[in-house]
Each structure stands twice: as C-alpha cells, then as structure tokens.
Amino acid sequence: MTTVAALFFDVFGTVVDWRNGIIRQLSRFGDDKRLEADWPAFADAWRDCYQPAMEQVRSGARPWTVLDALHRESLVGLLGRFGIDGLSDTEILQLNRSWHRLDPWPDSVEGLIRLKRRFILSTLSNGNTALLVNMAKRAGLPWDVVLGAESARAYKPQPEAYLRNMALLGLEPDQCMMVAAHNNDLSAASALGMRTAFIARPGEHGPGQTIDLEADGDWDVVADSMTGVADALGCQDGC
Amino acid sequence: MTTVAALFFDVFGTVVDWRNGIIRQLSRFGDDKRLEADWPAFADAWRDCYQPAMEQVRSGARPWTVLDALHRESLVGLLGRFGIDGLSDTEILQLNRSWHRLDPWPDSVEGLIRLKRRFILSTLSNGNTALLVNMAKRAGLPWDVVLGAESARAYKPQPEAYLRNMALLGLEPDQCMMVAAHNNDLSAASALGMRTAFIARPGEHGPGQTIDLEADGDWDVVADSMTGVADALGCQDGC
Numbered sequence: 001m002t003t004v005a006a007l008f009f010d011v012f013g014t015v016v017d018w019r020n021g022i023i024r025q026l027s028r029f030g031d032d033k034r035l036e037a038d039w040p041a042f043a044d045a046w047r048d049c050y051q052p053a054m055e056q057v058r059s060g061a062r063p064w065t066v067l068d069a070l071h072r073e074s075l076v077g078l079l080g081r082f083g084i085d086g087l088s089d090t091e092i093l094q095l096n097r098s099w100h101r102l103d104p105w106p107d108s109v110e111g112l113i114r115l116k117r118r119f120i121l122s123t124l125s126n127g128n129t130a131l132l133v134n135m136a137k138r139a140g141l142p143w144d145v146v147l148g149a150e151s152a153r154a155y156k157p158q159p160e161a162y163l164r165n166m167a168l169l170g171l172e173p174d175q176c177m178m179v180a181a182h183n184n185d186l187s188a189a190s191a192l193g194m195r196t197a198f199i200a201r202p203g204e205h206g207p208g209q210t211i212d213l214e215a216d217g218d219w220d221v222v223a224d225s226m227t228g229v230a231d232a233l234g235c236q237d238g239c
Numbered sequence: 240m241t242t243v244a245a246l247f248f249d250v251f252g253t254v255v256d257w258r259n260g261i262i263r264q265l266s267r268f269g270d271d272k273r274l275e276a277d278w279p280a281f282a283d284a285w286r287d288c289y290q291p292a293m294e295q296v297r298s299g300a301r302p303w304t305v306l307d308a309l310h311r312e313s314l315v316g317l318l319g320r321f322g323i324d325g326l327s328d329t330e331i332l333q334l335n336r337s338w339h340r341l342d343p344w345p346d347s348v349e350g351l352i353r354l355k356r357r358f359i360l361s362t363l364s365n366g367n368t369a370l371l372v373n374m375a376k377r378a379g380l381p382w383d384v385v386l387g388a389e390s391a392r393a394y395k396p397q398p399e400a401y402l403r404n405m406a407l408l409g410l411e412p413d414q415c416m417m418v419a420a421h422n423n424d425l426s427a428a429s430a431l432g433m434r435t436a437f438i439a440r441p442g443e444h445g446p447g448q449t450i451d452l453e454a455d456g457d458w459d460v461v462a463d464s465m466t467g468v469a470d471a472l473g474c475q476d477g478c
Binding site for chain 2 (some may be wrong): 048068120128129130133134137143144145146149150168169170173
C-alpha cells in the first residue's frame, strides 16, 4: 500500500448512519407538527427513490441534477403518499436538509482522524457539495477535500464519477483507494484500477438487511469499522 | 456579521508566502543541480506570467486550462530565458510543483483554526484543486472544502469564479465573506454582494512592493494578519 496517496470515501452508509438519522429527524418533525406516520417506512421509501432518481440522470433522460434536488422531488411525492399535506416550502426544505444532518457511525471520526495523518481524505459520494460540507461541519468529519458526483457531474457507479475526481487530485487509480460499505461501489472502483477497502455495516438498512453483509470481492482491505481500516493501513493510535 | 456562514480565502499571498517559497525551492534546485541564476528575479518573472496566462483563458482565446498547466508553460519559457537547458520532464514537474509546497504566513494556521470553529472555511483561489490540496496537506491549512477556479471553470476576478462556488455551498452572497490581501479581489466580491475582509501583506511582492499595501475600499474587516481577522470576527482563542 506504499503508493496509495488518497482515500476516497463513500459517505451514506459507510461513514454516516443515514437510516437512523432520517428516522430520528422525521420523527422529531412529526412530534413538532403533531403528525403521525410510520417514519421508518417513510425513511426506507425515501431511500428507495434514490437509485431510480439517479438512474434518470445516469441514463441521460434528464440533465445533470444534484442530489438535494432529487431528494426534494422524492420527498414531495412521499408526503402525498403518506397523507401529509400543506407543508410550507420552508418546512419541506428543513425536512430535505435532514440528509445534511446525519450522524457518523461511532467509529468513523476516530478512524478518519487516524487515517488523515497519512493519507489525503476525500469524499467520493453521490451527495452534492453543500450536503457533504454541512454534514462534515456538524459531525466533525475531517475531510481534506470534498469531491463526488457534483464535482464529476456523474453519479457512481459510472466510471466518470471516479475518474474525474482522481484527475482533480492529479492521481492515478493505483494511488487511490475507494472505501465503501457497498460491494458494487468497490467493483466499479476496482475495474478502473483503484485499490479497495470494504467496511461491513450490517445495520445500514435496518434489521432486515440482506445485502452487503460481507465482502463479496477480493478487496485489498476488509474491516468492520473505520478504525479497522486505519489498523489495516498501519495508522495506529499516535502514528 | 451574524449571517455569514462561510469564509472564502484567496490563497497565494493571503494565506501563503508564494514569493519566498518559490525563491527557496528554485535556489535549492539550483544548488542540487549546480545551476546559477538570479532566483528572486526568476520567481518574480514566473509570477509576472500569471495574469497574462489566465487572461488568455478569461478572454476565451484558449479553452479552460488549470493553473498547473499555465505555470508549466511559463516555467518552460523562463528556463530558456534564464539560460537553463536540458531539464528532464521529471525535473520540470518537480520545479512546477513548487507552487504546491508554499509555506503559510506565520499567523495563517492559528487564525484559520480559530475561524474554523465558527465558519465554513473554503479556498477561493485561482490555483487548481490538486495544488491546493497538496499545499494544505503539507502546510496544515484546515480547509472544510477546496473550491476555486477549477470548481468554477473561471478565473477570478470573473464573477462566475465567485458565484459558482457560492452556489456549490448553497449560499447567498451576503452569507459569504471573501478574505484577501488584494483589493481587486475584494472589489469583485463586493460587487456581487459578498462581505469582505482585507489582510495587509506588505511583504508579498518582496522589498519593492507598491500595491495592496493598505485597504483602498470600504471593506467589512481590515486586518494585518489572519489572527486579526479572527479577532475582528469574534473568534478569540478558545471561542
């Protein structure tokens, strides 16, 4: 691993616990507004809109659109489906910004701080820049640079999402490692010559999770936490 | 200033001392290779190529080109002019990367660390992403996000360089403050509705400096160091 200069991180699921964060914020909003709904089901339904919405952009059916805008369209549709009417634009914006206020997994910040001593830490997320910056500021995620779908104008797993961001750092694929809790993200990165690290996040999708419970490829690092990735890359406490 | 969420920093001259950094690295290269030249004159000549090179891009005479590429073209021309022949591509790359290895002014890191507690800290530099990330990693500049000409595909002081980067953070101009040692940078930012902070850097251009010795506009903050900006914005030690 001596040639690796930069680590690129998937964020939703890998660094932050999106599902519990969304449920928490939806529930709090419901309490404030005296609205009742199955908030875990709402959170799962919102995330179910994620891939189809990005696929419209990937396929070229619609022009480049950032994730905040895709999230908002999905949210407006779901509010109707869950029988929630009459929210103001400000309330919808506040709810949509729930994705900016997700908490990290308990090991994420410590692991990233250790890794930052040795490597350039970059996001490589389908989230847009504002979302990722606001999230990092609130959660204490110590990124060196915030890259992703917006800086590449392409959504993972399209090759351009990886290639354009590596080019922005002036690095070749074998100088870059993709860190993700999703095997398909690592497959796409590996196919381009990037190194790979898998973190098992068996709670990402809640109690019924069936995918990504374990590594299903020959990844360079396999761990069950961000601190485990730091251990595997030789970034011990105090290194 | 209660509405300011993000500070955008000019980098060359404002945060780092480009002139002494370039002279130091050119001189060291000369010592290593047993080359003699007037290195301060070389450094100044290199910087003299900076605005004309960017102007070719601003005017549309050439397509978007990052600063590393412009610096390299200027460097190759100057090597000939200073009678230095026969450098390899690797040596030219090493010299060109001098711009990635500039030291901060003595007050920069402390001031930025204090400001980071309250504000989003973004670069807004004509340097390209790789240059700014490598510089920050070496010098300990605690950016939250690295933006600039490359993320906007426009060189300051063109309005797009400011507007597109504020849009990437989802912020309006009055939520953003431009921090620079150059009055013309602040004029351009102010014309778009941004707040402004001037830092006097009377040593930026060496002993004969004649421009930007003091604020020549009605800037919101006028200081002579980054810690002075932190003081003015209420970011005391331990705040």
